Amino acid sequence: MNISIAPTTVQDSSSSRRGDVAADSTLAQAAIGRIIDLIRSGELAPGGIVNEVDLAKRFDMSRGPIREAVRNLEGRKLIMREAYQKARIVELGVEQVQELFQLRECLEGMACRLATTQMTDSELAELVESCEKRGDQGRLATTFTNDFNFSFHIQIVKKCGNKKIEDILTSEVYELVRLYRWTKKATPGRSGRARTEHWQIAKAMQSRDEELAESLMRSHIQRSMQIVDLPNLG
Amino acid sequence: MNISIAPTTVQDSSSSRRGDVAADSTLAQAAIGRIIDLIRSGELAPGGIVNEVDLAKRFDMSRGPIREAVRNLEGRKLIMREAYQKARIVELGVEQVQELFQLRECLEGMACRLATTQMTDSELAELVESCEKRGDQGRLATTFTNDFNFSFHIQIVKKCGNKKIEDILTSEVYELVRLYRWTKKATPGRSGRARTEHWQIAKAMQSRDEELAESLMRSHIQRSMQIVDLPNLG
DNA sequence: ATCGCATGAAGTGTTGACACTTTTAAGACG
DNA sequence: CGTCTTAAAAGTGTCAACACTTCATGCGAT
Numbered sequence: 001m002n003i004s005i006a007p008t009t010v011q012d013s014s015s016s017r018r019g020d021v022a023a024d025s026t027l028a029q030a031a032i033g034r035i036i037d038l039i040r041s042g043e044l045a046p047g048g049i050v051n052e053v054d055l056a057k058r059f060d061m062s063r064g065p066i067r068e069a070v071r072n073l074e075g076r077k078l079i080m081r082e083a084y085q086k087a088r089i090v091e092l093g094v095e096q097v098q099e100l101f102q103l104r105e106c107l108e109g110m111a112c113r114l115a116t117t118q119m120t121d122s123e124l125a126e127l128v129e130s131c132e133k134r135g136d137q138g139r140l141a142t143t144f145t146n147d148f149n150f151s152f153h154i155q156i157v158k159k160c161g162n163k164k165i166e167d168i169l170t171s172e173v174y175e176l177v178r179l180y181r182w183t184k185k186a187t188p189g190r191s192g193r194a195r196t197e198h199w200q201i202a203k204a205m206q207s208r209d210e211e212l213a214e215s216l217m218r219s220h221i222q223r224s225m226q227i228v229d230l231p232n233l234g
Numbered sequence: 235m236n237i238s239i240a241p242t243t244v245q246d247s248s249s250s251r252r253g254d255v256a257a258d259s260t261l262a263q264a265a266i267g268r269i270i271d272l273i274r275s276g277e278l279a280p281g282g283i284v285n286e287v288d289l290a291k292r293f294d295m296s297r298g299p300i301r302e303a304v305r306n307l308e309g310r311k312l313i314m315r316e317a318y319q320k321a322r323i324v325e326l327g328v329e330q331v332q333e334l335f336q337l338r339e340c341l342e343g344m345a346c347r348l349a350t351t352q353m354t355d356s357e358l359a360e361l362v363e364s365c366e367k368r369g370d371q372g373r374l375a376t377t378f379t380n381d382f383n384f385s386f387h388i389q390i391v392k393k394c395g396n397k398k399i400e401d402i403l404t405s406e407v408y409e410l411v412r413l414y415r416w417t418k419k420a421t422p423g424r425s426g427r428a429r430t431e432h433w434q435i436a437k438a439m440q441s442r443d444e445e446l447a448e449s450l451m452r453s454h455i456q457r458s459m460q461i462v463d464l465p466n467l468g
Numbered sequence: 469a470t471c472g473c474a475t476g477a478a479g480t481g482t483t484g485a486c487a488c489t490t491t492t493a494a495g496a497c498g
Numbered sequence: 499c500g501t502c503t504t505a506a507a508a509g510t511g512t513c514a515a516c517a518c519t520t521c522a523t524g525c526g527a528t
Contacts, residue, residue: 025317026511028305053479062513064298067481071262071302075309077401083259084480084519099396106344106399110336162333165340167311168402260481287509296483301511318489318510 027061031069034059039078039089039175046179047091050079076172090176097180101225104173105218108153111160111169112201112217116210118161124206127155131199150174152198156205156217194224261295265303268293273312273323273409280413281325284313310406324410331414335459338407339452342387345394345403346451350439352395358440361389365433384408386432390439390451428458 024030035055038044050070056063070087073079081087092100119127131152157169197220204213258264269289272278284304290297304321307313315321326334353361365386391403431454438447 028511029317051479063480064301064512064514067298067302068305068511071305072309075306081480083263086479086520096397099398102344102348102396103341103398103402106340107337110340114336162336163330164333164337168337168406172402262481285509297510298482298484302481315510320490320509 026065027059028065028068028072031055031059031061031065032072035069035073036078036175040178044089046089048089050081050087050089052087076175078172078175089179092176092180098225100173100176101221104169104177105221107165107169107173108157108221109214109218111157111162111165112205113210113214114160114162114165115156116205116208116213119159119205123159124202127152128199128202128206130155131195131202150178152202194220197223261293261299262302262306265289265293265295265299266306269303269307270312270409274412278323280323282323284315284321284323286321310409312406312409323413326410326414332459334407334410335455338403338411339455341399341403341407342391342455343448343452345391345396345399346435346439347444347448348394348396348399349390350442350444350447353393353439355440357393358436361386362433362436362440364389365429365436384412386436428454431457 024033035044035050044050052063052066052070055066059066070079070081074081074087078090079087080090154170154174157166160166197216201213201216201220204216258267269278269284278284286297286300286304289300293300304313304315308315308321312324313321314324388404388408391400394400431450435447435450435454438450
């Protein structure tokens with residue numbers, strides 16, 4: 001069936017299939033997308049080393065485009081490296097994950113506030129509805145099955161009307177958050193509570209209460225961080 | 235005397251002089267710094283085209299490192315480009331500058347709140363003092379004389395304890411804000427009012443009032459945006 | 469046995485040549 | 499004259515070879 005997964009990042013996502021659109025016209029661009037795919041699929045885990053030669057061979061291109069791609073990802077702070085040292089996928093310690101969620105909290109809080117004034121009535125109705133009908137997501141058999149929780153947040157962010165905020169969230173923050181998400185499922189009952197919180201936020205937005213919407217979103221994100229336990233790090 | 239200007243970005247700043255520290259060990263790294271210098275100095279203005287060959291000749295290196303540098307800056311969203319098209323320094327329209335300030339508002343608001351709990355008493359005392367003694371800055375004869383207004387904000391951001399927020403502000407937001415700052419001076423009386431607002435913020439922080447500090451910082455930034463008038467854009 | 473040093477291997481950094489795309493400008497044609 | 503075609507120029511994209519740095523292995527000396 002091959003459902004193309006809606007990628008958080010609009011431009012540079014999975015390049016693997018679909019050669020029709022000529023979306024990734026240059027190899028470097030394609031490399032960016034494919035490396036991100038590797039990161040999302042977990043093949044390149046946090047702290048994992050990014051070997052230019054390996055990637056070049058695997059993607060069947062020379063090292064030039066690879067280096068450009070790595071530099072780009074480095075600019076987005078998804079990859080870290082120092083001169084002549086192996087590049088690594090960023091690895092976040094406990095405090096750094098907390099920092100990330102603080103960042104997300106204030107950005108998404110603002111996004112939610114803005115979206116509350118920006119979205120149309122019908123869009124909001126749709127948002128509420130999507131919170132009410134349950135169990136309909138997560139059954140797509142893909143690499144990222146646990147993406148569905150994001151869709152709510154992404155819907156809002158995309159409609160906040162502020163491209164800068166949207167950009168930082170989708171191209172930097174979410175990619176990182178995604179890496180530390182998989183343990184979340186372990187906590188039972190969380191999923192249902194999250195859904196309730198989503199519904200409350202949507203309702204606040206529908207009644208055009210910016211203040212409440214932002215506040216709810218912020219505490220929702222705070223709560224969601226407390227669940228993420230970090231297994232392996234110093 | 236050669237006062238080295240404290241650069242907003244710690245790592246990748248001016249590489250021009252000081253060959254002792256071997257800070258920019260690779261050419262690509264050096265190129266990043268020098269391009270940023272070019273942007274800050276205004277030689278590469280918003281909308282200006284970034285020519286790889288020119289830069290390569292000017293920096294006396296091959297195009298490889300230049301391309302990597304451009305890719306990095308592209309990742310930071312300071313440079314835009316599409317395949318086979320000339321790369322350009324990002325150019326912001328009116329709405330986009332507003333978006334940028336919204337972003338800055340929520341990030342710095344959060345940073346200010348965090349710094350209020352993080353900074354020591356002596357650091358806060360120093361901050362207040364630096365707001366009270368006036369006319370002592372801006373006399374450094376450099377390319378960026380009007381940087382001094384930033385120093386207040388940077389002091390706070392550096393002490394907020396959240397590296398992610400600090401990073402986004404210094405390596406992405408401030409660079410862009412800087413580009414649209416020079417018209418600000420035109421408004422008379424603004425400078426004094428800004429100083430007053432800085433003092434009020436510092437005072438709120440000193441009395442450890444997070445809520446007030448964040449709120450004051452947010453309105454301070456809102457006000458500072460309203461001053462920036464955009465001369466040339468569609 | 470351990471420490472230090474040489475030596476190779478693996479990986480990153482840089483380069484100049486070549487291929488492709490876009491833009492510019494000149495010339496042919498209406 | 500203006501417009502279309504076309505060829506050169508300018509700029510970007512890619513590659514393969516080479517230089518440099520770091521890491522790993524093993525050898526010999528103490």
